[in-house]
Amino acid sequence: MARTSTSKTRPARRTAAAALAVLALAVPAGCAGDAEAGTAQALRPVSIVLDWTPNTNHLGLYLALEKGWFRDAGLDVTIVEPGETSGLQLVAAGKADMVFSVAEALVPAREKGADVVAVAAVVRENTSSxxxxxxxxxxxxxxxxxxxxxxxxxxxxxxLIDALVTCDGGDPAKLERVPMVSDDPRIDLGQDAYDTTWVFEAWDTIRMRDVDGMDVATLPFADYTDCIPSWYTPLLAVSSTKLASDRALLDCTLDVLTRGYQESMRDPQGAADALLAHVPELDRALVEPSAHYLAEHFAPTPEDWGVQDAATWDAFVAFLTEHDLASDDFDTDAAWTDELLG
Structure with missing residues (x-):
C-alpha cells in the first residue's frame, strides 16, 4: 500500500476575530519584514505560474494584484502563463517560485523525482462533472x-469513468470512448461528436447553461465520492528546496494569496471585476456567475481557504495505486503540507 497518513499537524485556524484583525492590516503578518525592506529598496521578485489561461480559479491572485496587496507586502509578482514546459517542471527546476497545478499532475511528477510539494488547496471541493x-x-x-x-x-x-459506471451497477464496457474533436465541448456536443464529456462546473457548465442557454445535465463528481475519490484541482505547489532556502518569500506570497481568496469569497463581484481589469478579453457574462459559484466552493468558510485534508490525499493516492497509476510506496505524506497556512 502507498505510505499515507491519517493526520498531519497544521497551524491552528484563525478565529473569526483574528481573521478580521489580519484583514485590517495593510500587510499580512508573514510579510512584515519584506514590506519594510521594500520601502527602502527594490521589491522582491516572485513568479507564479498558472495552470491554464487566466480564469476564475485565479480570482484570489488577480484580486490581490489589483488591490496592490503584493506590492504592499514588498513583492513584485510576475504571472507566467503555461507553455511547453509545465509549471511543475519550472518550479522543480528553480525557474519559478509557485505554481497552480492539480493533484493528478503532482503525484506522477513526484514519482519521476520532481521536487514539488502542494502547499494549499485552491478549490477545496472538486468541481469536475x-x-x-x-x-x-x-x-x-x-x-x-x-x-x-x-x-x-x-x-x-x-x-474514474469505469469506477463511476460500475459503482452505479452499470457496465463500463458498454460505454464507447471517442476522442475529443475540439477543445470546446459546446462545439462537439452541438455536432453530435459524443454524448458526454468531462467539464468543470465553475466554467464550462455555467458557460453552456447560463451564458449560451443550452439545456444540459451534469453528473458532479462531488455527488459520487462513495464511488470515486475527491482530489485537489487546482492546488498551489512549491519546491521543497525553495521552501527550505527562502521560506519567508513563499510564506509572504501565500499570505497575500490567502487574503486574496478570502476576500474573493466575501466579495465575488469585486473579485470578478479585478480579474476582468487584468484580462479584459474574458466574458463578463461568464466571469461574474463563475466568481459567485466559486465563492461558495473555494472552501467551507473564508478562514478555511487553502487547508488540505489528509483523508482526501490518502483516498486519492489509494485510488491511483489501486489502478496502477502510482507506486505502492508513494509517500503521500511528503506530497503536501499546510505549514505555510496560518
Missing amino acids: LLSLAADGITRPRDLEGKRYGGYGGALENA
Missing part, C-alpha cells in the same frame, strides 16, 4: 451504457 445534453437522458452514471464519452484517453480519466 460529466456534462451532456439534457435530451440524451443521462441522469446517473449507469445511464452512460450505450453512450459515447468524449475524452483524451488518459489512464486516470478512464479509471
Whole structure:
C-alpha cells in the first residue's frame, strides 16, 4: 500500500476575530519584514505560474494584484502563463517560485523525482462533472451504457469513468470512448461528436447553461465520492528546496494569496471585476456567475481557504495505486503540507 497518513499537524485556524484583525492590516503578518525592506529598496521578485489561461480559479491572485496587496507586502509578482514546459517542471527546476497545478499532475511528477510539494488547496471541493445534453437522458452514471464519452484517453480519466459506471451497477464496457474533436465541448456536443464529456462546473457548465442557454445535465463528481475519490484541482505547489532556502518569500506570497481568496469569497463581484481589469478579453457574462459559484466552493468558510485534508490525499493516492497509476510506496505524506497556512 502507498505510505499515507491519517493526520498531519497544521497551524491552528484563525478565529473569526483574528481573521478580521489580519484583514485590517495593510500587510499580512508573514510579510512584515519584506514590506519594510521594500520601502527602502527594490521589491522582491516572485513568479507564479498558472495552470491554464487566466480564469476564475485565479480570482484570489488577480484580486490581490489589483488591490496592490503584493506590492504592499514588498513583492513584485510576475504571472507566467503555461507553455511547453509545465509549471511543475519550472518550479522543480528553480525557474519559478509557485505554481497552480492539480493533484493528478503532482503525484506522477513526484514519482519521476520532481521536487514539488502542494502547499494549499485552491478549490477545496472538486468541481469536475460529466456534462451532456439534457435530451440524451443521462441522469446517473449507469445511464452512460450505450453512450459515447468524449475524452483524451488518459489512464486516470478512464479509471474514474469505469469506477463511476460500475459503482452505479452499470457496465463500463458498454460505454464507447471517442476522442475529443475540439477543445470546446459546446462545439462537439452541438455536432453530435459524443454524448458526454468531462467539464468543470465553475466554467464550462455555467458557460453552456447560463451564458449560451443550452439545456444540459451534469453528473458532479462531488455527488459520487462513495464511488470515486475527491482530489485537489487546482492546488498551489512549491519546491521543497525553495521552501527550505527562502521560506519567508513563499510564506509572504501565500499570505497575500490567502487574503486574496478570502476576500474573493466575501466579495465575488469585486473579485470578478479585478480579474476582468487584468484580462479584459474574458466574458463578463461568464466571469461574474463563475466568481459567485466559486465563492461558495473555494472552501467551507473564508478562514478555511487553502487547508488540505489528509483523508482526501490518502483516498486519492489509494485510488491511483489501486489502478496502477502510482507506486505502492508513494509517500503521500511528503506530497503536501499546510505549514505555510496560518
